[in-house]
Amino acid sequence: MNSISPDLYLMIKACEKASKVLIRDFGEIEKLQVSIKGPSDFVTNSDYKAEEIIINELSKSKKKYYLISEESGKIENENKNGCWIIDPIDGTTNFLNGIPHFAISIALKIKNEIVSGVIYDPIKDEMFYAEKNNGAYLNNKRIRVSKKNNLDNCLFATGGKNEIKTKLNIRKFGSASLDLAYLAAGRYDGFFQKNLSLWDVAAGLILIKESGGKVNEINLEKNNNVKIYASNNSIHEKMLDNIDNF
Numbered sequence: 001m002n003s004i005s006p007d008l009y010l011m012i013k014a015c016e017k018a019s020k021v022l023i024r025d026f027g028e029i030e031k032l033q034v035s036i037k038g039p040s041d042f043v044t045n046s047d048y049k050a051e052e053i054i055i056n057e058l059s060k061s062k063k064k065y066y067l068i069s070e071e072s073g074k075i076e077n078e079n080k081n082g083c084w085i086i087d088p089i090d091g092t093t094n095f096l097n098g099i100p101h102f103a104i105s106i107a108l109k110i111k112n113e114i115v116s117g118v119i120y121d122p123i124k125d126e127m128f129y130a131e132k133n134n135g136a137y138l139n140n141k142r143i144r145v146s147k148k149n150n151l152d153n154c155l156f157a158t159g160g161k162n163e164i165k166t167k168l169n170i171r172k173f174g175s176a177s178l179d180l181a182y183l184a185a186g187r188y189d190g191f192f193q194k195n196l197s198l199w200d201v202a203a204g205l206i207l208i209k210e211s212g213g214k215v216n217e218i219n220l221e222k223n224n225n226v227k228i229y230a231s232n233n234s235i236h237e238k239m240l241d242n243i244d245n246f
Contacts (some may be wrong), residue, residue: 007061008131010086011106014057018050018088018102018104019122022095026123029098036051040134044096047071050088054106058084058214065108068223069148075233083109093140100124105177107202111221114186117203119181128207129180136184136211145213146186149234151242154189158195162194165244176228180204184211190231190239198223204230 004012025046034233051071058067065082067075084106089095091102100123107117116131128143130136136143148154156170157179164170168190173179176196182188185206201218207232208215231239 001165001209004129004131007063007208008116008118008129009110010058010061011108011116012120012129014054014106015120015122015127017057018053019120021049021053022046022089022102022104022122024096025217026095026098026100026224029061029096044089044092046095047088051086052103054086054088054104055218058086058106068199070197075103081111085109085199085202087177087197090177090200094174099174101173101178102150102175103178103181105199105203107199107206109202109220114202114206114220116220117206119177119203119207120180121178128169130184130207130210132206134209135212136207138181138185143185144211145232146209147232147234148189149233151238154235154239155187156190156192156239157191158191159190160195163208163243166242168239168242177204179228181207181231183213184208186211190235191228192239192243194225194227194233196226196228198226203224 004124018152051069063082064078065084066077067084069086087105089102092104093100103122107114119128128138150190156168158170159172181193183191213230214233214236
């Protein structure tokens with residue numbers, strides 16, 4: 001593994017440990033107990049189990065950062081300048097329906113900046129990670145955004161239930177964090193979505209920046225109603241010009 005900080009190493013280990021629960025439960029999907037969290041937002045026992053493992057692992061850090069997690073909300077700690085931002089399963093609906101496209105997402109915010117992030121797809125065993133000024137990686141190999149500049153040749157990702165008026169070639173795969181990771185790896189050329197939560201995008205922000213991409217400024221003090229649009233540098237404005245109701 002390339003040289004990484006102790007904090008990022010801890011984040012990667014937390015993902016690996018929590019993934020064992022998710023892989024096991026994914027294999028026994030019909031046995032899971034599900035409770036309704038919102039109109040179309042489900043939460044599973046797997047969410048809670050994975051979150052507990054992640055929090056326990058991250059708590060081994062001597063820096064005593066506080067935490068923000070999708071399931072538990074804000075957990076205070078001594079260090080007010082550092083914050084772990086956790087989504088134990090991004091793509092819960094896919095997970096519940098036996099679709100192998102979901103991820104664990106962990107970011108570290110210091111003061112008001114994301115300084116490192118990990119997005120781990122346990123089924124495909126793809127670990128995307130990035131650290132400020134240290135590049136972005138997929139399974140220890142450096143990744144960069146695409147260099148495409150012709151919109152007709154580009155592939156874009158989005159999500160949500162709202163119909164989007166665009167002629168862009170779009171895909172909806174149901175995991176915003178993986179959409180951003182794929183953009184960082186050059187698989188997608190752009191991504192845009194409204195009404196997201198901070199934990200959906202936090203790790204992706206540093207991946208996009210460290211892979212050479214471009215992303216709008218996100219208010220990191222706001223946990224919900226996040227709007228994001230990201231792409232390679234060549235098509236950022238052109239992408240926005242081709243989305244009517246965003």
